[in-house]
Amino acid sequence: MSKLIAGTAGNVYKDLGANHHMWTSAQLWDNNSLTAVTRTQSGTWFGGYTGGVVVVATDAAGTVLAKSTLHSFGVNGTVFGGSDRTDGWNEILNPGQPLAGRAVALYPFQAWAPTWRLKEPLIQVGFLLYDVISAMASSG
Numbered sequence: 001m002s003k004l005i006a007g008t009a010g011n012v013y014k015d016l017g018a019n020h021h022m023w024t025s026a027q028l029w030d031n032n033s034l035t036a037v038t039r040t041q042s043g044t045w046f047g048g049y050t051g052g053v054v055v056v057a058t059d060a061a062g063t064v065l066a067k068s069t070l071h072s073f074g075v076n077g078t079v080f081g082g083s084d085r086t087d088g089w090n091e092i093l094n095p096g097q098p099l100a101g102r103a104v105a106l107y108p109f110q111a112w113a114p115t116w117r118l119k120e121p122l123i124q125v126g127f128l129l130y131d132v133i134s135a136m137a138s139s140g
Contacts, residue, residue: 002029006057006103011039014110016051019043024108026055030100032066032093036108040073041084048076048083052113057093057103065103066093072113 004027011023019042026036040051052072057065071089076082093099 002031002033003100004028005030005100006106008106008108012108012110014108016049016110016112018047018049020047020049020051020112022051022053022110024053024055024110026106026108028057028093028099028103028106030098032095032097032099033090034068034093034106035088035090036068036071037086037088038071038073038108038110039084039086040075042075042077043083044077045079046077048074048080050074050113050115051110053108053110056107056109057099058105058107059102060104062105065099066097068093070113072115074115 006028008024008026011025014022016022021041023039024036026034028034034055036055038053042048050072052070054070055068059065068091073085073087075085
């Protein structure tokens with residue numbers, strides 16, 4: 001059975017501005033397994049966003065020993081529903097380099113992690129318009 005070696009002591013809150021919020025709690029186990037829960041929320045009518053979190057493990061001197069990959073979570077504005085979500089996630093930090101006996105603290109860094117969700121639909125519209133214009137030009 002794995003033993004807990006470091007944790008966040010509850011949820012770490014980050015006000016991202018514009019009525020956008022994130023909370024993350026995390027635990028690091030002696031097998032280098034990081035388990036975390038992140039809540040992402042938008043309190044604006046139309047303003048959804050994507051937030052991201054990276055959890056950093058440090059030793060007693062504050063030296064960074066390991067960090068997670070970026071985990072991103074998107075929410076909608078309140079008018080559309082889906083404006084508040086909670087996600088559990090996990091990963092193995094630094095496989096083959098034991099953190100037990102060295103890591104004593106976890107720090108979640110939460111911030112905006114924008115994505116452009118319209119990119120693919122706009123590309124498809126561009127292809128469709130090209131096909132329509134080409135068809136009109138060749139029949140013309």
